[in-house]
Amino acid sequence: MSYTKSVVTEGAEIFYDVEGKGPILLTIVGFGGDADTYSDLSSILSDEYTVVRYDRRCNSRSTGDFNADLDVSQEARDALAIVRAMKIEKVLLFANSGGAAIGLKLIEDYPEVIAGEFLHEPAIMKVLPDAEKWDEYVDFVYNTYKEKGPFAAMKEFSNSLVGFNPAGSENDVIDDKDGMIANSLEYFFAHEYPHISSETPDLEKIKKDNLPLVFMAGADSKDAYYARTARVLAEKLDKPYVTVPGNHVSFTTKKKYEMVEALRDVLNNTILK
Numbered sequence: 001m002s003y004t005k006s007v008v009t010e011g012a013e014i015f016y017d018v019e020g021k022g023p024i025l026l027t028i029v030g031f032g033g034d035a036d037t038y039s040d041l042s043s044i045l046s047d048e049y050t051v052v053r054y055d056r057r058c059n060s061r062s063t064g065d066f067n068a069d070l071d072v073s074q075e076a077r078d079a080l081a082i083v084r085a086m087k088i089e090k091v092l093l094f095a096n097s098g099g100a101a102i103g104l105k106l107i108e109d110y111p112e113v114i115a116g117e118f119l120h121e122p123a124i125m126k127v128l129p130d131a132e133k134w135d136e137y138v139d140f141v142y143n144t145y146k147e148k149g150p151f152a153a154m155k156e157f158s159n160s161l162v163g164f165n166p167a168g169s170e171n172d173v174i175d176d177k178d179g180m181i182a183n184s185l186e187y188f189f190a191h192e193y194p195h196i197s198s199e200t201p202d203l204e205k206i207k208k209d210n211l212p213l214v215f216m217a218g219a220d221s222k223d224a225y226y227a228r229t230a231r232v233l234a235e236k237l238d239k240p241y242v243t244v245p246g247n248h249v250s251f252t253t254k255k256k257y258e259m260v261e262a263l264r265d266v267l268n269n270t271i272l273k
Helices: 035-045 072-085 098-109 131-148 150-158 170-174 185-196 203-209 225-237 256-272
Strands: 002-009 012-020 024-028 050-054 091-096 114-120 213-218 241-244
Touching: 002 072, 012 035, 012 072, 024 035, 024 072, 024 098, 035 050, 035 256, 050 072, 072 098, 091 098, 091 256, 098 114, 098 185, 098 203, 114 225, 114 256, 131 150, 131 185, 150 185, 203 225, 213 225, 213 256, 225 241, 241 256
Parallel strands: 024 050, 024 091, 091 114, 114 213, 213 241
Antiparallel strands: 002 012, 012 050
């Protein structure tokens, strides 16, 4: 089964792709907001899962107010709109980076539609013990964007990444080096990055709801802030933490099969439990 549909919600048309058979696995992407980021993941898992991937509002095929700043609550409602449009009661969810921040908001606000969440290297800096340092870093990157433009900001942003570098040159970014989609750097830095980075989840509510939730980070990410957030959140919420192969975007690299098969193992073990 493979098809593309869209749902209109809160002033935007959100396009989503569906592939595979079996339990529904909704995916949420971070940087670039593009469904194609998960195309390899979907292809690999489609023998056992029905994978749903979508363009977040104002990215690729999806529309919206391009002058509005990202609202994590609204982004979670966009994901909910897809679930309801598909007439599904509950979904499994996989999300990475900024998408994982949206996923955590979805489980916080709408736990009734979540059968389990699997969050890979969530960009939720506020939970870190050195959060103030990362707040300053976000401000620095954002100010670089305002003063020098998106490519200069991307170079500074890349300094925080471990195990890969998507911004060696403007052409590297445009050519989608190492899977970092240059969907719209301008939009990302102007309206998404500073807002998704300031997300502060209600951990007490999430812990109280006690739904299946697994945090994971790539072995190649080492002590990158987004790998540490996975470990910190797992500890704070008393949930499993799993190390998987690869880096922050390993599902788009040469290690994609290793990473996605590791994800499959986590999915299957969680469901069987």
